[in-house]
Amino acid sequence: MGVDDSIKQRMLARIHDRSAVVGVIGLGYVGLPLAVEFGKAGFHVIGYDVSERVTKLLMSGKSHIQDVPAADVAALVRSGMFEATTDESRLHDADALSIAVPTPLSKTRDPDMSYVIAAAQTATRQAHPGLLVVLESTTYPGTTREVLLPALTERGLTVGEDVFVAFSPERVDPGNPVYSTKNTPKVVGGITEACTELATALYDTCIDQTVPVSSPEAAELVKLLENTFRSVNIAMVNEMAIVCDKLGVDVWEVIDAAATKPFGFMKFTPGPGIGGHCIPLDPHYLAWKMRTLNYKTRFIDLASEINSQMPNYVVEKVALALNEQRKAVNGSKILVLGVAYKRDIDDIRESPALDVIRLLEEHGATVSFHDPFIPTIREDGHSRTGVDLTPELLAGLDAVVIVTDHRSVDYQLVMDNAQLIVDSRNVTSGLVRTKARVVTLASSRPSVGEHEPSPAHS
Numbered sequence: 001m002g003v004d005d006s007i008k009q010r011m012l013a014r015i016h017d018r019s020a021v022v023g024v025i026g027l028g029y030v031g032l033p034l035a036v037e038f039g040k041a042g043f044h045v046i047g048y049d050v051s052e053r054v055t056k057l058l059m060s061g062k063s064h065i066q067d068v069p070a071a072d073v074a075a076l077v078r079s080g081m082f083e084a085t086t087d088e089s090r091l092h093d094a095d096a097l098s099i100a101v102p103t104p105l106s107k108t109r110d111p112d113m114s115y116v117i118a119a120a121q122t123a124t125r126q127a128h129p130g131l132l133v134v135l136e137s138t139t140y141p142g143t144t145r146e147v148l149l150p151a152l153t154e155r156g157l158t159v160g161e162d163v164f165v166a167f168s169p170e171r172v173d174p175g176n177p178v179y180s181t182k183n184t185p186k187v188v189g190g191i192t193e194a195c196t197e198l199a200t201a202l203y204d205t206c207i208d209q210t211v212p213v214s215s216p217e218a219a220e221l222v223k224l225l226e227n228t229f230r231s232v233n234i235a236m237v238n239e240m241a242i243v244c245d246k247l248g249v250d251v252w253e254v255i256d257a258a259a260t261k262p263f264g265f266m267k268f269t270p271g272p273g274i275g276g277h278c279i280p281l282d283p284h285y286l287a288w289k290m291r292t293l294n295y296k297t298r299f300i301d302l303a304s305e306i307n308s309q310m311p312n313y314v315v316e317k318v319a320l321a322l323n324e325q326r327k328a329v330n331g332s333k334i335l336v337l338g339v340a341y342k343r344d345i346d347d348i349r350e351s352p353a354l355d356v357i358r359l360l361e362e363h364g365a366t367v368s369f370h371d372p373f374i375p376t377i378r379e380d381g382h383s384r385t386g387v388d389l390t391p392e393l394l395a396g397l398d399a400v401v402i403v404t405d406h407r408s409v410d411y412q413l414v415m416d417n418a419q420l421i422v423d424s425r426n427v428t429s430g431l432v433r434t435k436a437r438v439v440t441l442a443s444s445r446p447s448v449g450e451h452e453p454s455p456a457h458s
């Protein structure tokens with residue numbers, strides 16, 4: 001006797017005619033863009049978040065996520081196609097749920113699964129026959145099967161027949177002007193074939209391309225492979241910057257020349273360290289899982305070690321450059337330029353700039369910051385406000401440390417007025433050399449009229 005697939009067929013029909021209601025649990029960087037795409041595809045969308053601040057803001061037609069225009073949210077709210085709520089019982093009306101809650105690390109750098117467990121419990125409390133649940137949060141392989149599935153089936157629902165469970169990693173790249181949620185291919189792996197089929201059908205309505213894989217574990221690992229790949233390659237070029245410094249070679253010249261090879265090389269650039277919610281954290285989910293299987297993931301550990309040392313390396317560069325001018329870090333006035341974790345975004349989570357500021361202050365510097373995207377930094381109950389970038393401010397500083405290379409900053413203004421620039425992103429390379437002495441991660445460039453100093457500081 002074959003499996004009764006009438007529930008699946010009904011659900012497929014509801015997806016195709018858009019009468020299915022879609023719920024999104026967690027309305028942050030990942031959940032909100034996804035909710036908006038479902039809304040634009042013609043579904044009624046219920047966004048559930050534990051933060052009343054977030055839901056109220058969205059219901060007033062505003063957006064707290066830079067890449068999601070407020071006009072899109074406002075239009076969906078006005079048309080009645082999108083509601084944001086802190087009332088989880090509203091999810092009972094949903095035919096499909098996408099979970100996009102945080103997956104941070106604990107203080108001991110182990111996975112903190114508390115948000116995923118809470119979201120799984122929410123989904124379970126509101127579950128009914130026919131429900132499709134897709135986990136989007138980045139996590140270790142096995143989470144969908146070991147955490148989400150048992151919660152949903154403990155109430156007697158049978159997976160693949162009357163409840164459908166899948167993992168589909170979110171690949172959103174905040175601030176990317178080309179690739180958004182809609183045009184980034186989406187990998188989907190269900191517990192059963194029916195789960196994959198339903199989840200793929202749902203995402204096919206609003207994402208340009210879906211990529212089905214054979215299991216949730218494969219889909220979970222796809223995301224971890226992608227971000228481990230980035231972490232390892234960034235660490236490799238960071239180490240290359242240190243190597244080039246010791247050899248007196250310009251690392252950026254080497255990388256740009258290597259990147260002319262039309263095959264077999266992918267360009268990564270060195271920097272002050274890694275930040276954000278993904279690359280510094282995700283590989284540790286895999287490392288943790290492998291530790292439980294008595295296997296040490298050496299690439300992940302080494303990449304993490306190198307990348308997490310980069311803020312120290314930047315501060316060492318500042319100290320050496322000040323020393324050449326017979327100055328100490330202690331007592332110097334230093335501006336950190338750019339504090340977001342990467343260019344052109346307003347996200348400061350895990351930003352290496354926070355480490356650079358902390359280390360400079362530990363060495364006695366007076367530190368200010370400027371970031372066009374981040375007026376104020378709030379950390380551990382303290383807040384500090386950024387300063388305006390003016391010729392007078394720059395002239396009164398001992399050093400400027402460029403940590404994030406936002407495109408809208410006038411770097412020529414900095415070059416024309418500052419005494420010393422430590423440029424961790426090579427953003428000053430194309431500028432007219434005027435007043436400032438410039439030190440990059442891997443060599444120093446003379447200002448006008450100055451002789452090339454010894455490139456190797458150490």
Ligand SMILES: NC(=O)c1ccc[n+]([C@@H]2O[C@H](COP(=O)([O-])OP(=O)(O)OC[C@H]3O[C@@H](n4cnc5c(N)ncnc54)[C@H](O)[C@@H]3O)[C@@H](O)[C@H]2O)c1
Nearest residue numbers: 026027028029030049050051100101103118119137138170
């Ligand atoms: N930010 C990115 O660029 C990015 C990219 C790809 C994947 N991811 C992954 O996506 C997941 C979500 O990340 P994010 O950046 O969107 O996080 P976020 O912090 O921006 O948003 C998460 C939202 O979930 C809400 N929330 C927390 N617990 C909840 C619960 N139990 N029920 C309902 N809502 C809850 C929070 O209030 C918040 O609004 C993480 O696993 C992350 O690793 C993030």
